[in-house]
Each structure stands twice: as C-alpha cells, then as structure tokens.
Amino acid sequence: MKDIKYEYSEFFARQLDNEDPLKDFRNEFYFPKIEGKEAIYFCGNSLGLQPRSTKEYIQRELDNWAELAVDGHFKGEDxxxxxxxxxxxxxxxxxxxxxxxxxxxxxxxxxxxxxxxxxxxxxxxxxxxxxxxxxxxxxxxxxxxxxxxxxxxxxxxxxxxxxxxxxxxxxxxxxxxxxxxxxxxxxxxxxxxxxxxxxxxxxxxxxxxxxxxxxxxxxxxxxxxxxxxxxxxxxxxxxxxxxxxxxxxxxxxxxxxxxxxxxxxxxxxxxxxxxxxxxxxxxxxxxxxxxxxxxxxxxxxxxxxxxxxxxxxxxxxxxxxxRAGIKNLREKSELLTGYLEFLIQQISGDSGVIEIITPKNPQERGCQLSLLVHKGGKAVFDELYLNGIIGDWRHPKVMRIAPTPLHNSFLDVFRFAQILEKSILKFA
CATH class of the missing domain: 3.40.640.10 (Type I PLP-dependent aspartate aminotransferase-like (Major domain))
Known part of the structure; x- marks a missing residue:
C-alpha cells in the first residue's frame, strides 16, 4: 500500500484525486440523485452503479434479435x-x-x-x-x-x-x-x-x-x-x-x-x-x-x-x-478506505460514538467499512441520506460505507466525513 500521511482537508482530498490514474473512470457511470442533486454513492456493496455504456451493449443484442431472430444464435460477430x-x-x-x-x-x-x-x-x-x-x-x-x-x-x-x-x-x-x-x-x-x-x-x-x-x-x-x-x-x-x-x-x-x-x-x-x-x-x-x-x-x-x-x-x-485492471483498482481501494478510516477516527476520536468493526489490516478488508453507531443510530444514517449520502444500514446499528475505486473519489470521502461530523453532533 502506498505510504501516505492523510489530512482532513478538502485541498488534500482534491490533491489525491488529481494524482489518481483511475479518476476518469468515474465519468463512465450514472449517479443517482437525492432532491435533484447528484448523490455521493457508497453502496456498491449492495448494488453497483450503471455504466453509461450498458444501454449500448443491450441495444446491440436487441438489434441482433430484431434483425436475425433465431439466426442470432449462430450468425454475427457475437x-x-x-x-x-x-x-x-x-x-x-x-x-x-x-x-x-x-x-x-x-x-x-x-x-x-x-x-x-x-x-x-x-x-x-x-x-x-x-x-x-x-x-x-x-x-x-x-x-x-x-x-x-x-x-x-x-x-x-x-x-x-x-x-x-x-x-x-x-x-x-x-x-x-x-x-x-x-x-x-x-x-x-x-x-x-x-x-x-x-x-x-x-x-x-x-x-x-x-x-x-x-x-x-x-x-x-x-x-x-x-x-x-x-x-x-x-x-x-x-x-x-x-x-x-x-x-x-x-x-x-x-x-x-x-x-x-x-x-x-x-x-x-x-x-x-x-x-x-x-x-x-x-x-x-x-x-x-x-x-x-x-x-x-x-x-x-x-x-x-x-x-x-x-x-x-x-x-x-x-x-x-x-481497462482499469483489478490490481490498480485494489491499490486505489486501499487508499480510499484508508482515508475513510482516518477521517472517521479524526471525527470520533475516543468518544465511542462510532466504532469501526471491519479489520484494520488492509489485507483483511475490501472497500467496505462497517461502522457501529453507538449514539444516534439510524437517525445518523437517515441524516446522511438527507444530505446526499447513499450508504447501507444493517440492524441493529451498523452502517456499511463502501467507497468504490471505479467511481468514487477522495473528495467524496472527505465530503462524507464533513456530513458525518455534523450528523453525529446533531444526534449524539
């Protein structure tokens, strides 16, 4: 994993994004909206985003079906x-x-x-x-x-x-x-x-x-x-x-x-x-x-x-x-999740409000961090959603957040941290 000293700042997050060789893949996906504003999507562990190319791929097969019917089984490039x-x-x-x-x-x-x-x-x-x-x-x-x-x-x-x-x-x-x-x-x-x-x-x-x-x-x-x-x-x-x-x-x-x-x-x-x-x-x-x-x-x-x-x-x-390469995606994923972990620790400190129950060792985890919300619970998660964050809630009080390297940015993680900090203060 790349040796890096994280910082809780928008400038730092943007700097990481500028240096990210995979940053352009974000443009190849559709993002859902909440109240008309593009959401920060951390729920690829439940349902991944739609690639912009999907319609074209499906349409190609619909065209084959229309033009070839049963002959599509044996004719054509695909x-x-x-x-x-x-x-x-x-x-x-x-x-x-x-x-x-x-x-x-x-x-x-x-x-x-x-x-x-x-x-x-x-x-x-x-x-x-x-x-x-x-x-x-x-x-x-x-x-x-x-x-x-x-x-x-x-x-x-x-x-x-x-x-x-x-x-x-x-x-x-x-x-x-x-x-x-x-x-x-x-x-x-x-x-x-x-x-x-x-x-x-x-x-x-x-x-x-x-x-x-x-x-x-x-x-x-x-x-x-x-x-x-x-x-x-x-x-x-x-x-x-x-x-x-x-x-x-x-x-x-x-x-x-x-x-x-x-x-x-x-x-x-x-x-x-x-x-x-x-x-x-x-x-x-x-x-x-x-x-x-x-x-x-x-x-x-x-x-x-x-x-x-x-x-x-x-x-x-x-x-x-x-095109992206699974090893390249893994390298970015470790950085993204590491940054998320750092920011949560900065926000929660020793307060006990949030406990990360996912292993700290990067080799024992993927994109997802599971957060045990000891104070505020589901209300904190709902507040995040109202502020444009789509994650995943699992009863009784675990929030799953999964920054995904194909379409998430370090700025996404930083903005999540800002909203999380305000949500905790509101309900803790």
Missing part, C-alpha cells in the same frame, strides 16, 4: 451460441483462475445449490459443514435445506464459527482450529470470502489448505469479494466458488452470477451434478441424444442456455474492469 465466452477473460482475471474454470450463469443462490450437489456428498462418518456464524441469510437457508435434503439435522451438521466474546470478527486461527477439531467428520467448508456484515476478508488460502488437510471440500460465496479484492482461486486450490455480478461488478439488479470450479474437477466422472443441455458437449448438443456428456471445466455445470441480454449488461462492466 453469436449467442458462444456468448458465454466473452466474459471469461475478465472473470478469470478478477477471481484468479483459468478461463476454463469460470463461467457466467444463473444467479448466486441457484449456483450454490447446483455446486452443493457436486461438492457436498455426506456419508455416515463424514457429513459436517463449517461456515461462519452470521452468514448471509441466503447461505444459511441454502445450507440448512441442503442438509435436510440429505436427511440430516442442521443443528448437528452445520458448525458455525463465531467471533470470540467481545470481538466482532473471526480470527483465522479459530477457523483453522474448528476445521482440525471436526477432522474426519468434516465434509465441507462453505463460507463467505468476504463477510457481508463486518466487511472482513477471510484467509481463503489458509482455510482451503486446512480443509483439504482433513479431507474436506472447500468452497466460497464471493458475493462481496468479486470485483472488490484480488483473489487467486486456482493457485489457492479452492474447489468451487460462486458470486453475483450486481454489486461491485455493476451489472444490474439481480443480474447473472458466475461460478468457479477448479480444473482438477473438470473431468471427474465420480462427481455428480444436476445436468442440463447447455452443459452438454457443445459439439454434440444438437444431436439431441440421451447420455449427458459434460463440457470441460466450469462450462459443464451449465444447465440452461445463456441469458443474452443479461450477459450484455454484464459485459459492459467487465470491459471497464479489463
């Missing part, structure tokens, strides 16, 4: 039959994988279920699952129902690793100890890569190594990590992962998910899956014959044909990511 391939270079770079290990398809919760079919194979002696306490509800529901599907009791099967008393985040050693303790009874480690509530990035490499050492599979929900923090899923040996594209990857509300399946599973005949024709060998797909023959790699987990309009919106953002 024939729909192979449209999934366009996103692979960017996705592989973002999550640290080979192109054949990733594919954009379905949505996140659906993909979790499909992947669990393959990677959660409980036996009488090996059946337990480790996850983090307070996981995102969809993950909790998915694990609970998958366990019940196999006739098991979630209370006895799902092991939730919780922070120590008085702490907000998990210690890596506690996760690794839980894996070791479950040992030969552990079938799967399935948890977030970045915890949605606290903003903590887990040590996915160490967790994967520990899971494999006891014979368990390891997978991650990367909803809040993909497009936020650099990863090396292939090198870490992760078995599987999935993510959504509508948060940091700015691809539109509810848009397409993506999956990663490590190449060592690419042609494993003993690995079951729920199949569909789009996962079948594309060279033989239109023979319409019995007998599922999966495509190599992650493509073999596809079920239905690609959502062309959704992938067009997705691609509009991925093309921006390729």
């Amino acid at each position: 024939a729909w039959y192979h449209v999934r391939k366009k996103s692979k270079p960017a996705l592989s770079e973002i999550v640290g994988a080979h192109e054949h290990e990733v594919v954009a398809m379905n949505n996140l919760s659906s993909n979790l279920h499909f992947l669990m079919v393959s990677f959660y194979r409980p036996s009488k002696t090996r059946f337990k699952i480790i996850t983090e306490a307070g996981a995102f509800p969809s993950d909790m529901y998915m694990l609970e129902t998958q366990v019940k599907f196999h006739g098991l009791d979630p209370e006895k099967t799902i092991i939730e690793v919780a922070p120590r008393p008085g702490e907000h985040t998990l210690r890596t050693e506690d996760i690794l100890l839980a894996i070791e303790e479950q040992g030969e009874e552990l079938a799967l480690v399935m948890m977030a890569g970045l915890q949605y509530y606290t903003g903590q990035v887990f040590d996915m490499e160490s967790i994967t190594r520990a899971g494999h050492s006891v014979g368990a599979n390891v997978g991650f929900d990367l909803a809040h990590a993909a497009g936020n923090v650099p990863m090396s899923l292939h090198d870490w040996g992760v078995d599987f992962a999935t993510w959504c594209s509508y948060k940091y990857m700015n691809s539109g509300p509810g848009n397409v998910s993506g999956v990663f399946v490590h190449e060592r599973h690419a042609q494993n005949p003993d690995l079951p899956r729920f199949a569909g024709w789009w996962g079948h060998d594309e060279e033989e797909r239109f023979k319409m014959e019995k007998g599922f023959k999966p495509m190599y790699g992650a493509d073999g987990w596809q079920v239905a044909n690609s959502n062309v309009l959704a992938l067009a919106a997705h691609q509009s953002s991925l093309d921006i990511f390729e």
Whole structure:
C-alpha cells in the first residue's frame, strides 16, 4: 500500500484525486440523485452503479434479435451460441483462475445449490459443514435445506464459527482450529470470502489448505469479494466458488452470477451434478441424444442456455474492469478506505460514538467499512441520506460505507466525513 500521511482537508482530498490514474473512470457511470442533486454513492456493496455504456451493449443484442431472430444464435460477430465466452477473460482475471474454470450463469443462490450437489456428498462418518456464524441469510437457508435434503439435522451438521466474546470478527486461527477439531467428520467448508456484515476478508488460502488437510471440500460465496479484492482461486486450490455480478461488478439488479470450479474437477466422472443441455458437449448438443456428456471445466455445470441480454449488461462492466485492471483498482481501494478510516477516527476520536468493526489490516478488508453507531443510530444514517449520502444500514446499528475505486473519489470521502461530523453532533 502506498505510504501516505492523510489530512482532513478538502485541498488534500482534491490533491489525491488529481494524482489518481483511475479518476476518469468515474465519468463512465450514472449517479443517482437525492432532491435533484447528484448523490455521493457508497453502496456498491449492495448494488453497483450503471455504466453509461450498458444501454449500448443491450441495444446491440436487441438489434441482433430484431434483425436475425433465431439466426442470432449462430450468425454475427457475437453469436449467442458462444456468448458465454466473452466474459471469461475478465472473470478469470478478477477471481484468479483459468478461463476454463469460470463461467457466467444463473444467479448466486441457484449456483450454490447446483455446486452443493457436486461438492457436498455426506456419508455416515463424514457429513459436517463449517461456515461462519452470521452468514448471509441466503447461505444459511441454502445450507440448512441442503442438509435436510440429505436427511440430516442442521443443528448437528452445520458448525458455525463465531467471533470470540467481545470481538466482532473471526480470527483465522479459530477457523483453522474448528476445521482440525471436526477432522474426519468434516465434509465441507462453505463460507463467505468476504463477510457481508463486518466487511472482513477471510484467509481463503489458509482455510482451503486446512480443509483439504482433513479431507474436506472447500468452497466460497464471493458475493462481496468479486470485483472488490484480488483473489487467486486456482493457485489457492479452492474447489468451487460462486458470486453475483450486481454489486461491485455493476451489472444490474439481480443480474447473472458466475461460478468457479477448479480444473482438477473438470473431468471427474465420480462427481455428480444436476445436468442440463447447455452443459452438454457443445459439439454434440444438437444431436439431441440421451447420455449427458459434460463440457470441460466450469462450462459443464451449465444447465440452461445463456441469458443474452443479461450477459450484455454484464459485459459492459467487465470491459471497464479489463481497462482499469483489478490490481490498480485494489491499490486505489486501499487508499480510499484508508482515508475513510482516518477521517472517521479524526471525527470520533475516543468518544465511542462510532466504532469501526471491519479489520484494520488492509489485507483483511475490501472497500467496505462497517461502522457501529453507538449514539444516534439510524437517525445518523437517515441524516446522511438527507444530505446526499447513499450508504447501507444493517440492524441493529451498523452502517456499511463502501467507497468504490471505479467511481468514487477522495473528495467524496472527505465530503462524507464533513456530513458525518455534523450528523453525529446533531444526534449524539
């Protein structure tokens, strides 16, 4: 991380923006307005902003549909039959994988279920699952129902690793100890890569190594990590992962998910899956014959044909990511979030009004800082909104603020701090 001494001043913030090599990417997005004034948007952890190019990308496919109809599957520069391939270079770079290990398809919760079919194979002696306490509800529901599907009791099967008393985040050693303790009874480690509530990035490499050492599979929900923090899923040996594209990857509300399946599973005949024709060998797909023959790699987990309009919106953002570079975005992100942390500390001091529950170590967090508002609570958050700040509130009293390097500036962070300081004084 760049060695820098932060200052609480507008001049300093503007100076950082002037030196920012990524500053022009801000102009490639639409910003919402509050009371007719452009908002400061710190909610990419929930829904990313719309790229200005998205309409053009979708319109191109609408034109293809209008002009080619069914022939659009095989004619034209972007024939729909192979449209999934366009996103692979960017996705592989973002999550640290080979192109054949990733594919954009379905949505996140659906993909979790499909992947669990393959990677959660409980036996009488090996059946337990480790996850983090307070996981995102969809993950909790998915694990609970998958366990019940196999006739098991979630209370006895799902092991939730919780922070120590008085702490907000998990210690890596506690996760690794839980894996070791479950040992030969552990079938799967399935948890977030970045915890949605606290903003903590887990040590996915160490967790994967520990899971494999006891014979368990390891997978991650990367909803809040993909497009936020650099990863090396292939090198870490992760078995599987999935993510959504509508948060940091700015691809539109509810848009397409993506999956990663490590190449060592690419042609494993003993690995079951729920199949569909789009996962079948594309060279033989239109023979319409019995007998599922999966495509190599992650493509073999596809079920239905690609959502062309959704992938067009997705691609509009991925093309921006390729131009910006995930490593460059990460460098700016660390500076932005570091500046936000500095300003909050300047404002709150030792008053105890605001507590940052996201780890201080930049390697253990992404864009997001989760702020525990001890005085004023939701009223402080509502005051911020009235003054043009869009963040995210999570009960009982946590405010999530995520300065995103593609479209946020250091001046945004400074202005947020000014408004936060006034809001605290008003309600504390």
